[in-house]
Amino acid sequence: MATFDVTVRGAGVFGLSVAFCCAKRGAKVRVIDPNGVAAGASGGVVGALAPHAPDKWNSKKQFQFESLHEAESFWQLVERTADAKTGYARTGRLQPLLDERAVHLARERAVSAQDLWGDGYTWQVVEAAGDWVPQSPTGLLIQDTLTARIHPRAATQALAKAVVALGGQIAPEGPDEGKVVLATGVSGLQQMSEQLAKPVGNGVKGQAAVLDFDASDRPQLFADGLHIVPHWNGTVAIGSTSERLYEHTDVDDQLDDVIARAKSLFPVLADASVIERWAGLRPRAKSRAPMLGAYGDVYVANGGFKIGFGMAPRVGETMAALVLDGVDEIPDAFRVEASL
Numbered sequence: 001m002a003t004f005d006v007t008v009r010g011a012g013v014f015g016l017s018v019a020f021c022c023a024k025r026g027a028k029v030r031v032i033d034p035n036g037v038a039a040g041a042s043g044g045v046v047g048a049l050a051p052h053a054p055d056k057w058n059s060k061k062q063f064q065f066e067s068l069h070e071a072e073s074f075w076q077l078v079e080r081t082a083d084a085k086t087g088y089a090r091t092g093r094l095q096p097l098l099d100e101r102a103v104h105l106a107r108e109r110a111v112s113a114q115d116l117w118g119d120g121y122t123w124q125v126v127e128a129a130g131d132w133v134p135q136s137p138t139g140l141l142i143q144d145t146l147t148a149r150i151h152p153r154a155a156t157q158a159l160a161k162a163v164v165a166l167g168g169q170i171a172p173e174g175p176d177e178g179k180v181v182l183a184t185g186v187s188g189l190q191q192m193s194e195q196l197a198k199p200v201g202n203g204v205k206g207q208a209a210v211l212d213f214d215a216s217d218r219p220q221l222f223a224d225g226l227h228i229v230p231h232w233n234g235t236v237a238i239g240s241t242s243e244r245l246y247e248h249t250d251v252d253d254q255l256d257d258v259i260a261r262a263k264s265l266f267p268v269l270a271d272a273s274v275i276e277r278w279a280g281l282r283p284r285a286k287s288r289a290p291m292l293g294a295y296g297d298v299y300v301a302n303g304g305f306k307i308g309f310g311m312a313p314r315v316g317e318t319m320a321a322l323v324l325d326g327v328d329e330i331p332d333a334f335r336v337e338a339s340l
Contacts, residue, residue, distance in 0.1 A: 002177040002178045003028070003030075003177055004028050004029060004030045004169075004177040004178050005022070005027040005028045005029065005177075005178040005179065005324075006019070006022045006027050006028070006029045006030075006178050006179045006180075006181065006323060006324075007029075007030050007031075007032060007174070007175075007176045007177050007178055007179070007180045007181070008022075008029060008030070008031045008032070008180075008181045008183055009031075009032050009033070009176075009180070009181070009182050009183065009184055010031075010032075010033055010182065010183035010184040010185060010188070010301075011031050011032075011033035011035075011036065011037045011038070011039070011156075011160060011170060012033075012038065012039075012040050012041065012042035012156065012183060012185055012304075012308070013038075013042040013152070013155070013156050013159065013304065013308050013309055013312045014183040014185075014290075014301045014302065014304050014308060014312060014315055014316075015031060015033070015181065015183030015184075015301065016031060016037070016156060016159035016160055016163060017159060017312040017313065017315055017316030018181050018183060018301050018315065018316050018319045018320060018323070019031045019159075019163045019168060019181075020078065020081075020159055020162050020163050020166070020316060021316035021317050021319070021320035022320045022323060022324060023162075023163050023166035023167065023168045024077075024081075024166060025320055025324055027320075027324055028167060028168070028178075029163060029166075029167075029168040029169070030168060030169040030170075030171060030174060030177065031160070031163060031168065031169070031170045031171070032171050032172070032173060032174050033170075033172065034172045034173060036172070037156055037157055037160045037170065038152070038153050038156035038157060040185045040186065040280060040281065040283075041185060041186075041206075041280050041281060041282040041283065041304070041308065042152055042153075042156045042308065042309075043152065043153050043156070043278075043280065044152045044153075044206070044208060044239075044240075044278055044280055044282075045152065045153070045208050045209075045210050045237045045239070045276065045278045046152070046208050046227055046229055046237045046238075046239040046240055047087065047149050047150040047151055047152045047155075047229055047231070047237060047309060048147070048149065048220060048222075048227040048229050049068060049071060049147060049148040049149060049150055049309060049310040050093055050147045050220070050222070050227070050310070051064060051065060051068055051117075051144065051146045051147065051310075052064060052065075053109055054109050054112045054113035054116045054117060054123055055108070055109050055112050057116055058333070059331035059332065059333050059334075060289050060331065060333055060334070062331075063311070063314055063331055063334070064307065064310060064311060064314075065116070065117065065146075066314050067310060067311050067312070067313045067314035067315070068146055068147075068148065068310055069120070069146075070313045070314060070317075071088065071090075071148055071150075071310070071313050072088070072090060072148070074312075074313035074316075075088035075150065075155065075313075076088075077162075078155070078158050078159055078162045079158060081161075081162040081165050081166065082158040082159070082160075082161035082162040082165060083161070083165075084154070084157065084158040084161050084162075085151070085154055085158065085232070086150055086151065086154055086155035086158045087149065087150050087151025087154045087155060087231055087232050087233070088148060088149070088150045088151075088155065089148060089149055089232065090145070090146075090147070090148040091147070091148065091149055091217070091218065091219045091220060091230070092143060092144060092145045092146075092147050092219040092220070093142075093143070093144050093147035093219055093220040093221070093222055094133055094134060094141045094142070094143055094219050094220070094221050094222070095134065095141060095142040095221075095222045095223065096128075096134040096135060096136035096137075096138075096141060096142075096223050097125070097136055097138045097140045097141060097142060098136070098137055098138065099137065099138065100138070102138070103125060103138055103140055106123075106125050106140075106142050107125055109123055110122075110123050110124050110125060113144075117146060121144065121145045121146040122143075122144065122145050123142065123143075123144045123146075124142075124143055124144075125140055125141070125142060125143075126140065126141050126142075126143045127139060127140060127141070128140065128141050131267075131268045132215060132218045132219075132221070132268060133221070134221050134222070134223040134265060134266065135223070135265060135266075135267075143219075147219070147220055149220060149229050149230070149231065150309050151231050151232065151233070152309060155309065179299065179323045179324075180297075180298040180299065181298070181299045181300070181301055181319065181323060182295070182298055182299065182300050182301070182302070183300075183301040183302060184302065185203075185281075185283040185302065185304075186202070186203035186281045186282075186283045188283070188300070188302050189201035189202060189203070189283055189284075189285065189291075189302060189303070190202075190203075192295075196340065198340075199286060200285065200286050200291075200339045200340055201283060201284055201285040201286050201291065201302070201303055201339055202244075202284055203281030203282065203283060203284070204242055204243060204244055204281065204282050204284045204305065205241065205242075205243035205246040205249060205279065205280070205281055205282075206239065206240040206241055206242060206243070206279070206280060206281075206282050206306075207239065207240055207241045207243075207251055207252070207254055207255040207258065207277070207278065207279045208237060208238060208239025208240040208241075208255070208258070208277075208278050208279075209237070209238050209239065209255060209258065209259050209274050209276065209277050209278070210235050210236070210237050210238075210274070210275050210276035210277075210278070211235060211236045211237075211238065211269060211272040211273065211274060211275065212234075212235060212272055212273045212274075212275045213230075213234075213235065213236045213269060213272040214230075214234040214235075215230035215236055216230050216231065216232050216233070216234060217230075218230045221266060223265050223266075224261060224265055226238060226239070226258065226261060226262055226265065227239055227240070228262060228266055228269070235275065236269065236272065238258060238259065238262040238269075239258060239278075240258065241254050241255065241258060242306070249279055249280065249281060250279055251277040251278070251279045252279075255277055255279070259274060282304070282305050282306060282308075283302055283303055283304060283305060283308075284303060284305040285302060285303030285305070285338075285339040286338075286339035286340075287303070287333065287334075287338040287339045288305070289303065289331075289333050289334050289338065290302070290303045290304060290305075290307075290308075290311055290315060290334050291303035291334065291335075291336050291338075291339050292315065292318065292319060292330045292334045292335065292336070293322065293328070293330050293334070293335045293336045293337075294322070294336070295336045299319065299322065299323055300336050301315060301319050303339070318330060
């Protein structure tokens with residue numbers, strides 16, 4: 001007789017979110033990862049939980065919205081269960097509007113946000129004021145109140161502690177017992193590609209940095225493809241690159257460019273010292289959406305790419321319902337088959 005009801009392979013944010021949601025339903029769960037907790041992309045530094053634009057709505061945007069909406073209660077429960085910080089806070093985000101066309105589109109989206117996001121969150125055009133703002137030629141910004149932040153490493157470690165607090169186990173090795181969930185990130189996508197003799201996903205390199213600058217109560221900033229994310233611990237994360245082609249997985253001069261651009265775009269950061277540089281591979285499924293669901297006699301939760309932490313609360317609950325209860329609420333665009 002199996003000792004565990006569920007075996008999750010992979011101790012990143014997807015695997016641990018699935019494990020946590022199964023454990024709080026009463027299942028006995030073991031998470032296996034030979035590299036330890038947060039060894040891959042979940043050990044990154046940025047932690048921007050930002051929504052898609054509120055227009056051209058589809059199932060991916062709806063799933064992400066539901067996950068961002070549920071995130072506050074999800075991460076609060078993780079913190080209480082683990083007695084550990086995740087760094088979660090819904091602080092909002094500011095983005096520049098570069099010309100009148102962008103202003104017009106932003107105001108249209110403000111109207112659609114009322115319909116799609118409901119009364120709890122806003123997307124609005126505001127005047128730029130103060131020093132903690134992106135430079136904007138129009139003097140106007142987009143301000144949304146749905147965006148949140150999280151500290152990726154702290155959150156992943158807290159999830160692991162929460163799983164253990166609920167009677168689960170985190171181990172470097174062990175046999176498959178009970179239902180099996182593969183949340184093995186880039187290596188899992190590579191293995192599936194080899195098994196099927198065709199690409200189903202790949203790793204995309206990202207590089208980011210941490211600055212010694214305390215803006216812990218400020219909103220996120222986003223401009224020219226850069227996320228500026230203040231964290232609770234007196235640091236600001238900036239990132240990141242998105243490299244489909246790369247010769248190695250270490251930091252290099254592309255990160256120097258990111259840091260220089262950030263300091264140019266946001267002069268308030270000009271004198272902040274760099275205290276950490278990070279590089280890693282993020283799992284991107286062929287469909288560009290998360291890859292969820294049954295795959296033969298196991299289950300898969302992979303493909304978090306750049307939005308893994310934003311999707312994690314809903315991914316955890318959706319996969320727990322499928323694995324434990326047989327309830328399938330996975331959007332078609334997220335199914336494993338969408339990347340095969």
